[in-house]
Amino acid sequence: MTGRTESIESMEQLAVGWRAMVLDRDGEADVRDLPGIAVRWADCRFPFWNCLTLTEVDADAALVEERLNQAADIMRAKRHPGFLWLFDDLFGAEARTAVRTAAEKAGLEYAFPGTGMAGDILPLPEPSHPDLTFARVRTEEQLQAYADLNSRAYGFPLEAGRDGLLGSTLWKDGVHAYLGVREGVPVACAATVETAGRLFVVLVATAPEWQRRGYAEAVTRKALYEGARATGLTRATLHATEAGAPVYPRIGFEPNTSMQFYALKD
Numbered sequence: 273m274t275g276r277t278e279s280i281e282s283m284e285q286l287a288v289g290w291r292a293m294v295l296d297r298d299g300e301a302d303v304r305d306l307p308g309i310a311v312r313w314a315d316c317r318f319p320f321w322n323c324l325t326l327t328e329v330d331a332d333a334a335l336v337e338e339r340l341n342q343a344a345d346i347m348r349a350k351r352h353p354g355f356l357w358l359f360d361d362l363f364g365a366e367a368r369t370a371v372r373t374a375a376e377k378a379g380l381e382y383a384f385p386g387t388g389m390a391g392d393i394l395p396l397p398e399p400s401h402p403d404l405t406f407a408r409v410r411t412e413e414q415l416q417a418y419a420d421l422n423s424r425a426y427g428f429p430l431e432a433g434r435d436g437l438l439g440s441t442l443w444k445d446g447v448h449a450y451l452g453v454r455e456g457v458p459v460a461c462a463a464t465v466e467t468a469g470r471l472f473v474v475l476v477a478t479a480p481e482w483q484r485r486g487y488a489e490a491v492t493r494k495a496l497y498e499g500a501r502a503t504g505l506t507r508a509t510l511h512a513t514e515a516g517a518p519v520y521p522r523i524g525f526e527p528n529t530s531m532q533f534y535a536l537k538d
Contacts, residue, residue, distance in 0.1 A: 282388030318436025322354020399493035425477035464499035
């Protein structure tokens with residue numbers, strides 16, 4: 273794949289994958305494909321399930337400014353906050369340099385960076401870690417542990433992650449979600465889900481007190497291994513935060529687009 277093609281793939285993986293995640297929540301989910309904007313908004317307390325992204329390729333600065341204003345208006349109409357995900361490599365050169373100023377004018381503030389990654393890396397060897405056993409999420413108790421790990425890792429209230437995941441049949445049956453368990457206590461988690469012919473890695477997290485021990489890499493490998501074994505897929509994709517980005521090249525992923533996350537200004 274070319275760099276531009278992989279950037280489009282990264283954006284489309286979000287748009288397709290998040291459709292299922294958002295529709296898994298209650299009936300207030302807003303899933304629309306507008307001109308230039310994909311709306312994937314559960315309007316729950318878990319900010320990652322409240323998502324917009326711009327979808328046009330090579331949009332000029334004027335069009336990007338228009339789309340940013342439209343996105344901000346959509347976000348203002350919602351009960352719960354979320355993020356606008358921007359894939360930098362989709363913009364034209366002029367728009368890329370102007371996007372932060374245009375976002376601020378629209379009433380958005382820069383939240384944090386990310387990186388889209390992908391690789392034809394599957395199948396992987398069956399993983400192991402001397403400290404961990406792995407458990408697939410099948411029960412509400414395990415799903416709550418998964419939600420709480422994400423809330424703690426990303427600095428959200430525990431209620432936010434629980435609102436995003438508890439009660440989900442999808443996450444118990446359709447998603448290959450795994451806990452890394454140390455001495456009976458879940459300390460890390462990762463999941464993969466089949467998305468448009470790829471295995472999409474989602475919601476990787478490690479308890480803050482157990483970071484930098486290789487736990488996230490081990491449980492991500494487990495989710496990839498089991499997802500590939502179940503689906504036969506060979507290509508995997510993900511979106512990494514700045515903190516998590518160093519983990520994935522060790523598994524074989526290659527960065528393909530820089531990303532920017534924006535939230536509404538208070």
